[in-house]
Amino acid sequence: xxxxxxxxxxxxxxxxxxxxxxxxxxxxxxxxxxxxxxxxxxxxxxxxxxxxxxxxxxxxxxxxxxxxxxxxxxxxxxxxxxxxxxxxxxxxxxxxxxxxxxxxxxxxxxxxxxxxxxxxxxxxxxxxxxxxxxxxxxxxxxxxxxxxxxxxxxxxxxxxxxxxxxxxxxxxxxxxxxxxxxxxxxxxxxxxxxxxxxxxxxxxxxxxxxxxxxxxxxxxxxxxxxxxxxxxxxx
Amino acid sequence: xxxxxxxxxxxxxxxxxxxxxxxxxxxxxxxxxxxxxxxxxxxxxxxxxxxxxxxxxxxxxxxxxxxxxxxxxxxxxxxxxxxxxxxxxxxxxxxxxxxxxxxxxxxxxxxxxxxxxxxxxxxxxxxxxxxxxxxxxxxxxxxxxxxxxxxxxxxxxxxxxxxxxxxxxxxxxxxxxxxxxxxxxxxxxxxxxxxxxxxxxxxxxxxxxxxxxxxxxxxxxxxxxxxxxxxxxxxxxxxxxxxxxxxxxxxxxxxxxxxxxxxxxxxxxxxxxxxxxxxxxxxxxxxxx
Numbered sequence: 001x002x003x004x005x006x007x008x009x010x011x012x013x014x015x016x017x018x019x020x021x022x023x024x025x026x027x028x029x030x031x032x033x034x035x036x037x038x039x040x041x042x043x044x045x046x047x048x049x050x051x052x053x054x055x056x057x058x059x060x061x062x063x064x065x066x067x068x069x070x071x072x073x074x075x076x077x078x079x080x081x082x083x084x085x086x087x088x089x090x091x092x093x094x095x096x097x098x099x100x101x102x103x104x105x106x107x108x109x110x111x112x113x114x115x116x117x118x119x120x121x122x123x124x125x126x127x128x129x130x131x132x133x134x135x136x137x138x139x140x141x142x143x144x145x146x147x148x149x150x151x152x153x154x155x156x157x158x159x160x161x162x163x164x165x166x167x168x169x170x171x172x173x174x175x176x177x178x179x180x181x182x183x184x185x186x187x188x189x190x191x192x193x194x195x196x197x198x199x200x201x202x203x204x205x206x207x208x209x210x211x212x213x214x215x216x217x218x219x220x221x222x223x224x225x226x227x228x229x230x231x232x233x234x235x
Numbered sequence: 236x237x238x239x240x241x242x243x244x245x246x247x248x249x250x251x252x253x254x255x256x257x258x259x260x261x262x263x264x265x266x267x268x269x270x271x272x273x274x275x276x277x278x279x280x281x282x283x284x285x286x287x288x289x290x291x292x293x294x295x296x297x298x299x300x301x302x303x304x305x306x307x308x309x310x311x312x313x314x315x316x317x318x319x320x321x322x323x324x325x326x327x328x329x330x331x332x333x334x335x336x337x338x339x340x341x342x343x344x345x346x347x348x349x350x351x352x353x354x355x356x357x358x359x360x361x362x363x364x365x366x367x368x369x370x371x372x373x374x375x376x377x378x379x380x381x382x383x384x385x386x387x388x389x390x391x392x393x394x395x396x397x398x399x400x401x402x403x404x405x406x407x408x409x410x411x412x413x414x415x416x417x418x419x420x421x422x423x424x425x426x427x428x429x430x431x432x433x434x435x436x437x438x439x440x441x442x443x444x445x446x447x448x449x450x451x452x453x454x455x456x457x458x459x460x461x462x463x464x465x466x467x468x469x470x471x472x473x474x475x476x477x478x479x480x481x482x483x484x485x486x487x488x489x490x491x492x493x494x495x496x497x498x499x500x501x502x503x504x505x506x507x508x509x510x511x512x513x514x515x516x517x518x519x520x521x522x523x524x
């Protein structure tokens with residue numbers, strides 16, 4: 001579904017991501033792990049064309065989409081949820097959902113898509129008039145996912161989806177990502193909560209100094225002593 | 236009676252300040268651009284209205300619409316050619332807008348000469364009774380047009396797809412990008428809208444006062460005062476701030492000579508900055524005293 005070849009990306013003149021190759025298939029959850037500064041977030045921003053300084057190849061469903069803008073990428077089915085809270089705090093839940101379908105010009109289709117997301121995330125249905133700023137962290141994450149799903153993307157990229165969430169909510173978020181993958185989407189995420197993320201993933205990629213040092217099945221990475229020592233705090 | 240009369244005068248001038256301040260707040264809120272050249276767009280509105288009335292058709296409502304549209308076009312062009320490149324640098328924005336003021340004012344001097352011009356709309360001088368008071372049709376028109384413009388702006392920002400996108404972009408630009416909002420288009424639209432409102436203000440004020448190259452300077456200062464009073468970033472605050480300043484300066488003429496009214500307004504500005512620097516309706520930022 002999503003194929004990256006030789007991606008280099010960075011800020012100013014400095015390349016943080018230095019020639020990464022990776023593939024994510026439909027129905028698959030892939031987690032990128034690595035230490036702070038390894039280039040995980042830069043990798044996702046580079047794929048989503050949110051950085052000026054980037055080179056390489058990005059293919060979506062066999063089509064070269066490297067040069068497409070972030071808006072056009074979303075239109076083709078590649079969605080990105082950035083790190084931290086990315087809801088619009090001063091907009092209501094309903095307005096946030098409508099903004100999720102900003103590219104949809106058909107109001108009937110937009111309403112149908114939003115209704116579908118309210119069925120998938122029923123807790124949001126009772127909060128439509130609330131400002132997003134007043135939601136709990138877990139509710140905001142649900143809103144981000146629901147807002148993203150309004151466009152029915154084929155690939156969803158998430159930067160640290162568990163950050164700042166209570167453990168119970170983290171479980172819900174990862175369960176939701178598994179459900180989305182089971183529905184045929186490809187999920188690529190960056191996570192610091194390595195153990196839990198790999199448990200919810202099919203494959204993992206270890207990023208070191210901007211390069212993919214290791215790619216393997218998630219279960220294999222969970223059992224890898226070096227990975228456990230470096231990224232899961234095991235002594 | 237005099238108090239009421241000055242309150243009405245203040246409401247009229249306050250409407251113009253509000254129109255001006257709202258445009259600046261929109262541009263700053265969405266783009267983080269402080270455009271001091273907003274005053275020359277206000278002035279351009281006055282000249283465009285005069286040009287339409289003199290050379291095209293002497294129909295004031297049409298001249299108002301064309302002036303606002305012309306201001307919007309000027310704003311979109313300025314955003315594309317000047318401010319888009321300077322989004323990240325506040326000092327450069329200030330230098331660029333001061334340069335624009337000099338360029339536009341001197342350009343107008345070159346085109347129209349140093350003599351002030353007057354937009355003549357005899358029908359708007361008609362005095363209509365309002366209870367015990369008498370107001371001109373132009374004064375009524377200003378309050379009504381600004382009221383309609385503000386209501387329209389409110390509906391646009393809260394009900395329309397593009398208006399909601401503008402609010403979204405003002406809150407989180409990266410999140411706006413990832414939901415498919417094109418920031419460049421939103422910025423151009425914001426600048427066009429704000430400039431259209433400024434030009435409308437100049438065209439509305441033209442028949443009451445003279446139109447001259449520096450006619451936007453005082454509204455710029457009063458508009459900035461309205462923004463500080465209302466709270467930077469608050470559209471509603473800018474409207475209330477503008478109206479409050481208009482009424483305050485008009486009422487001050489009952490207590491002190493007319494020449495002192497600007498002094499009263501700017502004394503209030505200093506007082507607000509000292510006592511409540513985030514404005515009467517703004518929110519305190521993290522780390523702000």
